[in-house]
Amino acid sequence: MVHVPIVNEKNMAFFNRALELNTIKSSLASTQAELVIVYGRRGSGKSELLIQAIMDHRALYYQATTELLPQQLADLTSQEPHA
Numbered sequence: 001m002v003h004v005p006i007v008n009e010k011n012m013a014f015f016n017r018a019l020e021l022n023t024i025k026s027s028l029a030s031t032q033a034e035l036v037i038v039y040g041r042r043g044s045g046k047s048e049l050l051i052q053a054i055m056d057h058r059a060l061y062y063q064a065t066t067e068l069l070p071q072q073l074a075d076l077t078s079q080e081p082h083a
Contacts (some may be wrong), residue, residue, distance in 0.1 A: 017049055024053035 029036040038046045050061060061082075062076060 017045070017052070020049055022055055023048070028053065028057050028059065 024036055024038075030033050036050075038050060040046050049061065054061060065072060065075075067075070
């Protein structure tokens with residue numbers, strides 16, 4: 001197996017995710033509504049995988065939190081950029 005790194009904006013290498021990226025990108029390119037769920041161990045690169053996949057697309061990226069529903073809705077509808 002060849003390990004080809006993808007370098008992100010933070011100059012961090014992103015390895016062995018071509019299959020996952022292609023799967024997500026094909027869902028983004030679909031003419032039908034698609035739901036993509038990414039799961040895995042903490043720190044395995046799930047968030048960065050999604051960020052890489054939507055980089056060239058108009059997309060909504062929402063990361064669920066343990067906040068109460070009213071706070072999540074306020075965060076989602078806020079005009080302020082979140083860190």
